[in-house]
Amino acid sequence: MEWRGFAQDMASLARELLAQDSVDATLARITRAATERIPGCDEAGVLVLSGRTVRSLAPTGDLVVESDRLQERLQEGPCFDAARPETRERVYRIRDFTKEHAEFTQYVPQARELGVGSMMGFLLYTQEQELGSLDVYSREPGAFSEDDEVAGWLLASHAAVALAAARSHAQLEQALSTRHLIGEAMGILMGSRRLSEDEAFAVLRRYSQEHNVKLREVARRITEHGSI
Template sequence: MTEDPVSEELAVSLAHMMRHLFAQGLVESTLDRVATYAVSTVEECEEASILMLGRGRQLTTLTSTSWWGQESDRLQTELGEGPCLDAIEDQQETYRTPDMANSEHRWPRYAPRASKLGIGSAMGFLLFNEQETFGALNLYSSQPHAFTERSERVGWVFASHAAVAFASARNDAQLHEAIETRQEIGEALGIAMERYKLSEQRAFEVLKRLSQNNNVKLRDIARQIVETGEISGDGNG
């Protein structure tokens, strides 16, 4: 049985991508890498972007290799239609637009505007795991009919790996934030215990009361105490 050199090349590329993505650490750096690797990995892909859908059907571009992605997202939010909105809202794993100017009728207002931007064809892939959808990876070409079924398969495999890296980076960031918050609360408790000669339990009640009275999150109260060394407000009442 002969080996497929294209499949072998893709496997090597994905292996390098995952190694680099997991090394990024920061969510922002991971997303930048995902978009960059998409352009270099998927045949005929010229530009890439990653977006999220927020409240009010507002699309937020998390990263983009050019202004195409940013403007495409803005147009879809403005017009209330487009491939990214459909993909995310309908949980459609993939979409492919062969010819934005001449054969795309699903989005009668978006497609002509996208064509004027220079987008000839596009593909999109949901970034998700079993628990949630993170957003969508969008790939663009200036040429119509640039993406084939093979391009779509490669893009889907790529997006699946990228979603794992995205989730890992985000979870890692959340873990670090949780650790930092716990450390800050611990330091703030120490300051309150010293200031008021309180037990740890009573000091925690002081911080909670300050949080409730000022309508501020406990972690923000703790950070303020750690940074200033002062406890504002009457939390010992």
């Protein structure tokens, strides 16, 4: 691999990832970049664990989804392990699915039947967050070299920073939207019931707690219907 050109390409991709306008768009660009920039990569996706449940994000094809479902059912696999918060490994690679693998004795033969020839999994993490794993697949055994592993790790490093930034931006936008919605609902209550600002907020909070409804949803009901 010509590393100078690859480094320039990664710098360009990093700027492109940060320019995406949503978390979903960032994820889709990350997985597409894997198929474009890692030699031998046929499909890619991001696997996220919620407890023991697997979520497949931005898969580029059905092979990714089927592999993720298999790992969830078996509770084992290189991408499943890479996505676990307690994992000590940052990179997993299975070079050849036509051979037995001591670590994933159930997953490897069943993934081979799905059409997986070789694969790699890269933990997506920053200093503050672990965000899942970037997983790349080839239908050919022995498709990924040591250089490809380094390329995947570099891509995953850029991807993690961009994904963390996109999520932080989305959370900020949601917080600002929620704040505006609650303020609007409080204004309605203050006008209709002649309450102070503190009293109006207390009404919202009490209803939220008593009915186990999120404060944002209570506020939305008031702005849409004029009352709770």
